């Protein structure tokens with residue numbers, strides 16, 4: 561697909577259903593009517609960075625910082641395992657020190673052992689050096705999520721402080737390390753950001769395709785209180801426009817990359833009561849139910865109006881089962897639901 565075609569399809573006000581049908585058709589053919597769960601553990605909101613859009617950025621003094629203890633993390637993982645989720649995602653604000661690296665390695669090994677090596681582990685722990693990524697891979701993590709946020713370097717600079725800790729080239733290099741080490745690698749972007757237009761979004765889709773990633777998680781930008789980006793005085797897409805653009809981006813990406821995993825994000829659910837189902841109907845095949853202990857969820861507020869903040873994990877499981885049933889999809893209980901694209905990519909990587 562060419563950039564101009566993508567822009568045209570993103571801007572057409574009447575083609576949402578048509579795009580969803582196309583995306584769904586490709587997905588049903590390549591991945592079937594199956595959805596995989598990743599139990600999301602938001603293990604800490606302590607972060608060394610200051611991304612201008614994020615509610616848990618370092619300089620936000622208005623939130624209570626927390627760090628789950630080992631027992632709480634292991635119990636959350638165990639809940640996911642016992643409920644047939646197949647795999648978990650451990651996500652945190654970014655921290656880089658040897659204590660953090662070793663603690664994560666220890667936790668990964670413990671979770672693997674306790675779950676008889678049956679629970680898959682995805683990490684989303686930000687930018688680290690290649691050695692750290694390797695250590696966690698050896699400990700047993702096999703997938704990693706690191707969004708590029710936007711593929712346009714100029715826009716990236718408008719969304720981040722202009723310093724060495726927030727550097728587009730460095731973030732990109734992290735993705736290259738992850739892919740080379742052997743992780744199933746996921747990235748993604750935010751949709752409907754201030755300063756962003758459909759040309760940027762079209763470039764994002766082409767970037768994801770060229771980067772040849774295995775998984776994508778992309779969702780709407782949601783303003784967060786007490787963040788610099790919330791205060792900028794530029795026109796913003798309406799919530800409904802951001803919702804529609806996000807669904808269209810998923811459908812188009814599915815057409816461009818039939819065998820990857822695409823997440824239906826919770827941010828979408830925050831914009832529309834059936835946001836997650838719609839994303840699945842447009843081509844997504846992964847959902848990340850929150851398994852963080854309820855008491856902490858309100859403090860992991862990347863953005864306002866976070867969905868499912870008070871649902872106990874058991875309620876969430878039941879609710880999602882019904883929601884998937886309503887769109888004739890099955891849940892791949894007890895399956896890792898790996899990206900098929902990854903195996904293709906690795907076989908080519910080994911030949912060359």
Ligand code: SAH
Pocket residue numbers: 607613614615651652653654684685686687705706707709749750779780781782783784827862863
């Ligand atoms: N610290 C890690 C992981 C946690 S943040 C990292 O940055 O990679 C996970 C994702 O939340 C980010 O990649 C970003 O895309 C998303 N996010 C942060 N603030 C957001 C906002 N205001 N609206 C929508 N998504 C947001």
Ligand code: SF4
Pocket residue numbers: 607608609610611614615616617618652653654686
């Ligand atoms: Fe920290 Fe991630 Fe938020 Fe940036 S997006 S401030 S790295 S938690």
